[in-house]
Amino acid sequence: MATEASTLTPQQIVRKRKTGEPLLPGEPEQAHRHTIAVLVENTIGALIRVVNLFSARGFNLESVTVGETDDPTVSRMTIVTTGNDRIIGQVLRQLERLIDTLHVEDLTGSSFVERELCLLKVRYTAESRAAIMDTVEIFRGKVVDITPDTMTFELTGPTSKIEAFIKLMKPHGILEVARSSRVAMRRASGSWLTHEDPSLNLPAAR
């Protein structure tokens, strides 16, 4: 119906601003990357429900990690997704709606630390060894295994650093790469697990 911004009513413009949808057809969507931390019941079923939510509702799922927390009944997931404001709002509310989720927090927008672990195996020769070690040094990587012709490194850092490292190793002949995907945590003191949200200080799950 409305093909030009001038034919939109003020109310339609307000709505499009709120959802992050383009005002004109053909304009690019305002999609943003969001990192979301989720505390879930530490069961395989809980993990599956979260992942199924993304596939069933067609939400973008860029990366997902899961690991036990200091409470063995609780796992923490770090989810990276993209979408406009309407979609991200939906992702957060749908995650909260799951009975297995204990807490959902959108880290994007606040200050947070994001890290990824990478294991990388590369072939080396007497000639290339020094150059490879120099690069590893600069990236503050660690050698975790060595054979007469291969070396395996461990590297942590933000995704951009991992990707830069992989790019530099490529000419040497990468044999294998294993990446953990991102884990993230909000900066500043306090923990929403035990301090800020008293509703979570509850008897453990059955």
Added chain:
Amino acid sequence: MRDVRDLAWTIKAAYYIARTGRPGPVVVDLPKDILLAKAPFSYPEEVHLRGYRLPGPPDAALIREAAAMIAASRRPLLYVGGGTITANAAELLTQLARRARIPLTTTLHGLGAFPEDDPLALGMLGMHGTWYANQAVQHADLIIAVGARFDDRVTGKLDSWAPYAKIIHIDIDPSCISKNVPADCAIVGDVREVLAELLPLVEPKDTKEWLAKIETWRAECPLIYEQGDGKLRAQYVIERLRAKTGGHAVVVSDVGQHQMWTAQYFRFLHPRSHITSGGLGTMGFALPASIGAAFGLRGRKDVPIICISGDGGFVMNAQELGVAAAHRLPIKVAVINNNFLGMVRQWQELFHENRFSHTDLSDTNPDFVKLAEAYHCVGLRASRPEEVDAVLEEAWKVTDRPVVIDFQVVKEELVFPMVPAGASTSEMITKRLTPNAFV
């Protein structure tokens, strides 16, 4: 379920989840080994699910904001969904609409939340809603959505829905808020609690001009169908059922054209008097659901249970007549029989160049009277308008078993008005597109 010792707790938790918050079904997967295992029975008094959050009391500041928006609006419209009925808030809603003189339109599941004989009632909105309800949506400056979710059958093309309206959205489920249409004032909470707090803050309004405008739309394109040509149509059957019962009945509809005609022409008066599968679109739903309604209302002989089904949907669960007969449930089954999958036929006619593939049931349908008799029910038939009242009279005399009435209606009838799928609510088809147009 993996351990029988968890069974009692799980069943308690399942009921707790099913009945609280936004109520709904819960699946408990019971494997055979659990069914056969033994364990001491200890049913918990209550369960605690640490990840299951029920909404707290509604935000008083938002309710004040909503009241101010209502006061400032000139063309307000209440858009009422099934959540209002689930929350037992129909009475409060009726008070709100009448106090502030706000016209009101309901979704398919919202039918019954407000008496349709009230002049403020505009009937259903959306794809097969009334033209005047949709016109009101497209011209309103404020839409108050109560227990509704802005389903695609309601909004059509989202971009052009209600282009002048600010939105107040009241719902218990936060994931429904701003899902399809962003709300300007979103109140999460139990509809009954919210309306109870909102009502005293809303002053009577002067909406005369707006209501007069709506009346001109109502006059311009009322809900009508062709009559007087001696042919039997579903709309007439439903109107006669309404006349027979005065609206004091529980009406269970199946899926298809008859479902939309029931929504349009029964003019519901009471909450929970209309049961249908709504967005699930499950053909075959009506007869078993009627059995459930009949059990629920055993001892209320004054409330007839009317099952309205198409011929296509009815045969999908017709074997349940056996259950209904065995329990002597006096359900009145109106089979709106056009020997077609009518709604599919309608789309084939309007959008697929009359390619009526696999929708003609004239060779596959049973004789519904004989089918009823085979299941120990009473079978009746009507194929002309003048036979309808007599056959209903006959059916109402039967009190100890189901009655199936085969209403043989014309197959060419289409449900109008209609917003084509994905089209704007402003682009409603109000006339039949084929040469035998009459509207």
